[in-house]
Amino acid sequence: MKERIIQYREALREAMSEEMRRDERVFLMGEEVAEYNGAYKVSLGMLDEFGPRRVIDAPISETGFSGLGIGAAMFGLRPIIEFMSWSFCLVAADQVINNAPKIRYMSGGQFSVPMVFRGNNGAGGQLGSTHSWSVESMFASVPGLKVAIPATPGDAKGLLKTAIRDDDPVLFLESERLLGFKSHVPSEEFLLPFGQAKTRLQGNDCTIVALGRAVHFALEAAVELAQENIFCEVIDPRTVRPLDIDAIVRSVRKTSACVVVDQSWPFASVAAEIAMQVYERAMDDLDHEIARVNADDVPAPYARGLEQESLPNTRKIIEAVRQVTYNA
Helix, strand or coil: CEEEEEHHHHHHHHHHHHHHHCCEEEEEEEEECCCCCCCCCCCCCCCHHHHHCEEEEEECCCCCCCCCCHHHHHCCEEEEEEEEHHHHHHHHHHHHHHHHHCCCCCCCCCCCCCCCEEEECCCCCCCCCHHHHCCCHCCCCCCCCCECCCCCCHHHHHHHEEEEHHHCCEEEECHHHHHHHEEEEEEEECCCCCCEEEEEEEECCEEEEECHHHHHHHHHHHHHHHHHCCEEEEEEEEEEEEHHHHHHHHHHHHHHEEEECCCCCCCCCCHHHHHHHHHHHEEEEEECCCCEEEEEEEEECCCCHHHHHHCCCCCHHHHHHHHHHCCE
């Protein structure tokens, strides 16, 4: 495939635009997605191409436009609902976690809800405690929802196209801190399947499982640890529902050590669930207990230094790997 280097936000825009050209049932709705090209300029130029019937500015009412999207999906359309921040979805929790994922089941298969909820997830931009939620651990436990957390522009495009074509609701968790990140993205048509992890780096001494923005911290940590002759394998699940636990277990059986990194709080986190599933399948292969690197168990601080210290970072991952490989 011919590749180009583009930004994460550009990859998201390409995925939505390509799917809207392919399928007239797809539309985008959210706050400022039309007139102002989105708060983070993800939808730049889409209003000009697709018009106000398919790129729709919504009022500041996540409850209202999330419910509208569910109704539209039930009757044959394929909405993309943008949350300016996933923190704002909490006022639409009834729609997102109590309606969308249950309608197929409760209707006996008479209705499906083919829609994508997408937007920025997690802290890192000095947005304060109420605008900095990492919601994956809260929503990944809900049957009927699929949850994708892309770490690169290529994954953002390939997974979003898959999400838009899916016949069930998908939560697509992006990161404001990655929107300007650039990397290679194929120019040809491609989709990435859900439930298929990617090995970002090969290694034999420790498996690091990381999600979203934390993948980049894990890779930085692996580079530094290699200078100490500790060679890490970095696994990016890319989706947590479905979760490619088989790929993670294969890596753990090779390395005999495991560190799991995610940006949510530690109690009942995605990291905790991944660790438990590894214990269930590969406990006898481990030489040390699994270490988890999560956000500190406090509301996200506003001050830049405190915020960065409260989140998973390269230093914390290095310390965790040293611990599980008996190099502390």
